[in-house]
Amino acid sequence: MITTDICIIGAGPVGLFAVFEAGLLKMRCHLIDALPQVGGQLSEIYPQKPIYDIPGYPAINAQQLVDNLMEQIEPFHPTFTLGERVETLVRQADESFVITTNDGTSVHCQVVVIAGGLGCFEPRKPEILNLEQFEGKGVAYMVKNPEQLRDRRVVLAGGGDSALDWTVFLADVAKEVTLVHRSDSFRGAPDSAEKVFDLAKEGRINLVLQSNITSIHGNGHLQEVSITAKDKSVTNLAADNLIPLFGLTPKLGPIADWGLNIDKSAILVDTTDYSTNVERIYAIGDINTYPGKLKLILCGFHEAALMCQSAFRYVYPNQKLSFKYTTVNGIPTF
Amino acid sequence: MIQFTIEDRDGERQTLEIPEGINLSLMEVLKASDYNILATCGGMALCATCHVQVLEGFDALPPARDAELDMLDTLPDADPDSRLACQLRVDESLEGGIFKIRGEEQ
Numbered sequence: 001m002i003t004t005d006i007c008i009i010g011a012g013p014v015g016l017f018a019v020f021e022a023g024l025l026k027m028r029c030h031l032i033d034a035l036p037q038v039g040g041q042l043s044e045i046y047p048q049k050p051i052y053d054i055p056g057y058p059a060i061n062a063q064q065l066v067d068n069l070m071e072q073i074e075p076f077h078p079t080f081t082l083g084e085r086v087e088t089l090v091r092q093a094d095e096s097f098v099i100t101t102n103d104g105t106s107v108h109c110q111v112v113v114i115a116g117g118l119g120c121f122e123p124r125k126p127e128i129l130n131l132e133q134f135e136g137k138g139v140a141y142m143v144k145n146p147e148q149l150r151d152r153r154v155v156l157a158g159g160g161d162s163a164l165d166w167t168v169f170l171a172d173v174a175k176e177v178t179l180v181h182r183s184d185s186f187r188g189a190p191d192s193a194e195k196v197f198d199l200a201k202e203g204r205i206n207l208v209l210q211s212n213i214t215s216i217h218g219n220g221h222l223q224e225v226s227i228t229a230k231d232k233s234v235t236n237l238a239a240d241n242l243i244p245l246f247g248l249t250p251k252l253g254p255i256a257d258w259g260l261n262i263d264k265s266a267i268l269v270d271t272t273d274y275s276t277n278v279e280r281i282y283a284i285g286d287i288n289t290y291p292g293k294l295k296l297i298l299c300g301f302h303e304a305a306l307m308c309q310s311a312f313r314y315v316y317p318n319q320k321l322s323f324k325y326t327t328v329n330g331i332p333t334f
Numbered sequence: 335m336i337q338f339t340i341e342d343r344d345g346e347r348q349t350l351e352i353p354e355g356i357n358l359s360l361m362e363v364l365k366a367s368d369y370n371i372l373a374t375c376g377g378m379a380l381c382a383t384c385h386v387q388v389l390e391g392f393d394a395l396p397p398a399r400d401a402e403l404d405m406l407d408t409l410p411d412a413d414p415d416s417r418l419a420c421q422l423r424v425d426e427s428l429e430g431g432i433f434k435i436r437g438e439e440q
């Protein structure tokens with residue numbers, strides 16, 4: 001079990017900056033994010049866009065801001081669990097919490113900070129009959145370990161960059177690769193699209209265009225996909241693995257069941273310290289709401305600072321907090 | 335006035351009348367008219383949550399640019415008559431059109 005002072009759910013810009021504010025008060029943080037990388041919306045949706053409203057930066061590229069935040073919090077040695085979604089929260093007899101993820105990672109902490117932004121980024125699922133029934137039994141929405149696909153019959157669906165890139169990559173790994181796409185052209189990087197068409201010409205992959213996968217079948221494990229063409233004709237194809245790649249979309253997820261006051265997918269907080277209705281749980285950044293709330297990085301940073309001053313009393317119940325500027329103390333490290 | 339019809343997720347239709355010359359996207363008009371549409375990225379063709387299907391008037395619309403087509407490709411349920419509402423300006427090209435809201439809900 002991981003033990004920390006503050007467990008931060010969400011490693012977006014606001015969760016990351018909260019580590020810094022907590023570190024100044026000598027509180028340790030562990031961050032959990034469902035995405036395989038830190039940065040939240042900035043890294044997932046708009047890494048190359050410039051942001052113009054971060055004080056001190058007339059313009060900064062979103063990914064650069066994330067990289068800078070990581071450098072800024074480095075002295076506090078935060079720990080991370082990435083690629084796992086927080087599922088449950090259990091209060092202990094001494095009022096602390098144990099948080100558990102979908103992969104079974106447990107974190108014991110004094111304070112929980114929800115910096116979950118728009119929610120968990122989850123794969124967009126196509127409408128395929130029986131799809132959910134075969135999740136983990138041949139159906140996966142990302143390729144975590146390509147070696148597991150060696151010598152297997154793999155069907156990919158989608159027309160974006162990841163569908164194209166994985167098709168090219170798996171052509172050398174899998175026994176058989178089929179890419180199913182609803183249109184007859186690809187909008188992904190022209191270079192990758194060209195490679196896919198070349199591989200198809202060479203007979204190294206199957207390209208099924210103007211078609212959708214409509215149902216899947218198997219006996220406990222995926223065995224066959226049914227593909228419906230534009231002219232409504234149906235073809236069945238033997239398959240061991242199906243990987244629909246249609247990008248990610250945010251969903252509030254399990255946090256909705258934790259007894260927090262929620263209004264339109266956002267957590268209601270007290271603006272004196274961004275605490276929720278549940279003691280020792282705070283919500284900062286895009287996930288919270290209060291009169292006048294603005295979903296801006298800047299506002300999330302401010303919320304993180306106030307939250308930490310309030311959380312201190314749970315982590316150090318016997319100590320008195322006195323506010324000091326970083327220019328007075330410097331950056332204390334652990 | 336520009337008139338077009340919106341069909342919501344329950345299949346209910348409503349005709350909207352928008353003055354000519356306002357510089358808004360269809361997504362902004364839908365949000366302003368209290369339709370349940372996420373529009374996570376605020377109209378930058380980065381999230382595809384403002385997906386609409388054009389039931390009538392598709393050919394009158396200006397063609398989609400690359401960014402919009404790229405994003406539509408990430409949608410499992412896009413049809414040949416799908417568009418992103420944030421990429422459609424509210425002007426005479428929308429006149430008489432019927433747009434069905436298809437974007438995901440929270």
Ligand SMILES: Cc1cc2nc3c(=O)[nH]c(=O)nc-3n(C[C@H](O)[C@H](O)[C@H](O)COP(=O)(O)OP(=O)(O)OC[C@H]3O[C@@H](n4cnc5c(N)ncnc54)[C@H](O)[C@@H]3O)c2cc1C
Pocket residue numbers: 009010011012013014015032033034035039040041042045046050051052053084085086087115116117118119120121252253254255284285286287295296297298300374375376378380
């Ligand atoms: C296109 C676009 C442009 C923008 N431009 C600007 C701008 O110029 N200036 C500005 O200030 N803001 C801008 N924003 C808004 C800004 O991105 C957000 O305000 C900011 O990302 C909020 O940060 P956050 O840390 O609260 O949440 P997020 O960035 O959303 O991060 C939350 C993280 O929590 C994770 N998470 C959620 N639930 C769970 C769970 N149960 N388990 C594990 N992990 C979980 C998610 O995977 C995610 O990584 C823009 C947004 C978009 C989409």
Ligand code: FES
Pocket residue numbers: 361372373374375376377378379380381382383384405418419420421
């Ligand atoms: S609002 Fe994001 S793509 Fe239209």
